[in-house]
Every structure is written in C-alpha cells, then in structure tokens.
Amino acid sequence: MVRYLSFCKRAGVDPCDVEGVVKWFVEQPCVWAPSTVRQYRAAISVAIEAEETGCLDVQSLLMRVGQGPAPRKSGPRRTSARKRRSIPQHQFNRLIRRLMDGDHPDDRLAARLLSHNVILFMRPGEWLWANLEGTVLTIRNGKSTNGRALGKHRQLDLQDYGQAGVSDLSDLLAVLKSRAQDAVDFRKLWAKLASRIARACESIHIKRVAPYSTRHVGMSTAKLWMSPAQVAAAAGHKTTATASMHYARSHTGWRSKRRRVYPMPEAVAQVIQPLKASRAENMAYWKERRRDAEGEPPAFKP
Numbered sequence: 001m002v003r004y005l006s007f008c009k010r011a012g013v014d015p016c017d018v019e020g021v022v023k024w025f026v027e028q029p030c031v032w033a034p035s036t037v038r039q040y041r042a043a044i045s046v047a048i049e050a051e052e053t054g055c056l057d058v059q060s061l062l063m064r065v066g067q068g069p070a071p072r073k074s075g076p077r078r079t080s081a082r083k084r085r086s087i088p089q090h091q092f093n094r095l096i097r098r099l100m101d102g103d104h105p106d107d108r109l110a111a112r113l114l115s116h117n118v119i120l121f122m123r124p125g126e127w128l129w130a131n132l133e134g135t136v137l138t139i140r141n142g143k144s145t146n147g148r149a150l151g152k153h154r155q156l157d158l159q160d161y162g163q164a165g166v167s168d169l170s171d172l173l174a175v176l177k178s179r180a181q182d183a184v185d186f187r188k189l190w191a192k193l194a195s196r197i198a199r200a201c202e203s204i205h206i207k208r209v210a211p212y213s214t215r216h217v218g219m220s221t222a223k224l225w226m227s228p229a230q231v232a233a234a235a236g237h238k239t240t241a242t243a244s245m246h247y248a249r250s251h252t253g254w255r256s257k258r259r260r261v262y263p264m265p266e267a268v269a270q271v272i273q274p275l276k277a278s279r280a281e282n283m284a285y286w287k288e289r290r291r292d293a294e295g296e297p298p299a300f301k302p
Contacts, residue, residue, distance in 0.1 A: 001043075001046060001047065001050070003039065003040075003043040004021075004043040004044060004046065004047045006145075007021070007025075007040055007043055007044070008021055011024045011025070015047070018044075018047055018048055018051055018061065019061065021044060021047070022044060022048070022061050022064055022065055025040060025041075025044060025065065025068075025069065026064055026065070026067070026068035026069050027069070028069045029068070029069040029070045030069075030070055030071070030072050030073065031069070031072065032069075032071060032072060033071060033072050034071040034072075036071075037069065037071045041065050041066065044065050045062060045065055045066075048061050048062055048065070049062075083210040083212050083213055083216075084207060084208065084209055084210060084213045084216075085213065085216040085220075085247070085248040085252070086213075086216065086217065086220065086248050086252035087209055087213060087214075087217055089254045089256065091206050092114075092118070092209075092217070094204050094206070095111075095114070095197070095200055095201060095204065095206065095209060096111050096114065096115060098200045098203060098204050099111035099114075099196070099197070099200050102196070102200065104196060106192055106193055106196045107196050107200065109172075109175065109193065110193040110196045110197050110200075110211075112168065112172050113127075113172065113176075113193060113211065114197070114209075114211065114214050116168075116169055116172060117211065117214040117215065117218060118214045118217045118218045118221070118254075118258075119161075119218055119258065119259055119260070119261060120137070120156065120218065120261060121214065121215040121216075121217075121218030121219050121222070121234070121235060122139060122215065123142040123143075123212075123215065123236075124190050124211060124212065125142050125183070125186070126139050126140060126141070126142050126236075127173070127176055127186075128176065128177065128180060128183065128186045130173055131173075132158075132166070132169060132170050132173060135157060135158040135159050135161065135166060136155055136156070136157060136158070137155065137156045137158055137169075137261075138153055138154075138155050139153060139154050139155070139156070139236065140152065140153055141153060141154055141236040142236065143236075144236075147238070148238060149236050149237070149238055150232070150233060150236055150237060150238050150267060150270060150271060151267075151270075154233065154234070154236045154263065154264075154267055155263075155264050155267070156234060156261045156262065156263060156264075157261065157262040157263070157264065158261055159262070160259055160260045160261070160262070161259050161261070162259065165259055176189070190211065193211065194210060194211055197209055197210070197211065215235075215247075216247055216248040216252075217248065217252075217253070217254070219231060219235055219243055219247045219248065220247065220248035220249060220250055220251075220252045220253035221253035221254045221258070222234060222253070223243070223249075223250035223253060224250055224253045224255065225260070227268075228240035228243065228244070228273065229268045229269075229271040229273055230262075230263055230268050231243050232271045233263035233264070233267040233268045233270075233271050234261060234262075234263040235247075237271070238271070238272060239271065239272040239273070239274075240271060240272070240273050240274065241274060
C-alpha cells in the first residue's frame with residue numbers, strides 16, 4: 001500500500017480513484033523496466049483487492065492491470081550496477097597523482113573527493129548535506145524514504161582520521177557547499193567532477209572510474225575489519241543483507257593500513273541481521289530456542 005500511494009503521487013491521481021490509477025498505469029508503454037512494471041502491478045492489484053465498496057469490477061480491473069503496460073525493451077540499466085565496483089590500489093594511486101597534477105581547477109577537487117570517499121563511502125547526494133563537528137561526521141541518509149535506510153541520519157566517528165584529515169575534509173565540505181547551493185547545482189558539479197575523473201582515467205589508460213565506485217571500494221575494505229552490522233551502520237543500510245548482495249566483496253578491498261571510520265554503537269545495535277549472520281550466532285539462537293521449549297527439539301534443523 002505504501003508503494004501504491006507513492007505511485008499515485010507520481011501519477012497525479014487520487015489514491016481513492018482506483019479506476020483512474022489503472023487507466024494511467026496501462027497507458028504508459030515502454031516507460032519502465034520489466035521489474036518496475038511487476039512491482040507497480042503488484043501494488044495496484046493489492047489496492048484493487050482491498051477496495052471494500054463493492055462498486056468496482058475487481059476482476060476486470062485486475063485483468064487490465066495484468067495486461068499492460070509493455071515494459072521498456074532496451075537501453076542501459078538506470079542504476080549504479082554498470083559502474084566499476086573494484087579498483088586496484090596501484091591504479092587508484094596513479095589516478096590521484098594524475099588528478100593532482102592536472103591543469104584544470106576541478107582536478108584537485110576531484111582527487112580530494114575520491115581520496116576521502118574510499119574511507120567514508122558516502123553516496124553522491126549525501127555530500128551536500130554532510131556536517132562535520134569536531135571528529136563526528138553527520139550524514140543525511142540517502143534512500144531513507146519508506147523506511148529503507150537506518151533512520152534519516154547517521155554519524156561516523158573520525159577519531160582515527162587525524163587532525164590533517166579532519167581539517168582537509170572540513171575544507172572540502174565547505175568548498176562543495178559554496179559551489180552548490182542546492183541539489184540541482186550539486187548534480188551539475190558532480191557531473192563536472194565525474195567528467196574530469198573520466199578524462200584522467202583515459203589519459204593513464206585504465207578503465208573508467210566513477211565517483212560512486214569509491215563507495216564500493218570503501219565498503220569492501222571496511223568488510224575486512226568491520227562486522228557486517230558495522231558496515232551496514234556506516235553505510236546507512238537498514239540490514240546487513242544490502243552490503244552483501246549489492247556491493248563489492250571483501251576480497252576486492254585494500255589490505256594496506258589506512259585511516260578508519262567507526263559507526264556509532266547505538267546505530268550498529270539497530271541494524272537488522274539475518275538469522276545466520278554467523279555460525280556462532282545461529283547456534284546460540286537455537287540453544288535459546290531449545291531452552292524455551294523445555295528440551296523439545298525444534299521443528300526443523302538449523
């Protein structure tokens with residue numbers, strides 16, 4: 001139902017006008033990917049079946065929803081899935097040196113952004129609203145609608161960042177905010193920096209690195225020393241499954257010693273972990289289950 005209400009807002013149709021919603025939905029051919037069409041179809045179907053007035057021809061509406069619209073057949077995926085997920089450290093160092101030596105004024109800014117983001121692994125839009133106070137970095141979580149993120153904000157402890165690192169990060173945030181007063185300006189600035197990075201990659205003959213690639217690198221490196229719950233809290237994820245399913249694996253992380261950031265313990269405690277987060281946790285869970293059942297065996301084996 002939450003997805004249905006969001007869809008109605010996008011369509012500009014009153015959620016109570018189920019027939020109008022169905023009409024708008026089926027008249028949008030080749031707009032969405034097949035997976036998006038399936039999700040919208042499921043949400044609308046739930047709304048139709050939940051209608052209790054009896055004034056609707058439910059079967060007819062369900063049939064119309066099931067028949068259309070046709071999904072988008074071609075074109076690149078509109079996600080970060082096409083972006084590079086791993087960067088060998090020696091290639092990254094070459095890229096940073098090339099940007100630092102560049103003639104364009106945005107080259108050094110791009111180099112600083114990449115250098116910090118392989119440690120902070122923030123989303124692009126989160127940079128504009130990040131706020132640094134002392135050694136605590138407060139970040140407004142992206143993708144926080146519909147309860148997808150771990151709250152609206154997350155905080156990172158930068159005690160291991162060093163005075164020089166904290167000072168440079170503070171200056172970088174000020175520069176970004178001075179050049180982009182709102183989200184529209186920031187998207188334009190981000191596109192310029194991404195373009196400068198792409199040019200640098202081409203000049204040193206390596207596969208293109210996107211700024212978002214550093215989020216993958218930072219998280220894969222963090223997986224080498226953080227617990228899954230800590231990685232999720234530091235990235236702003238609600239569950240540990242997100243990092244394991246959609247981001248780079250730990251074997252692509254950098255093993256050399258680097259500055260580290262730490263999520264707040266209270267945020268780590270709120271992360272949802274699967275039952276089998278580890279064998280030890282799984283065995284402890286079943287031990288408690290057996291004790292509660294007064295020695296009776298569980299219905300199925302772990």
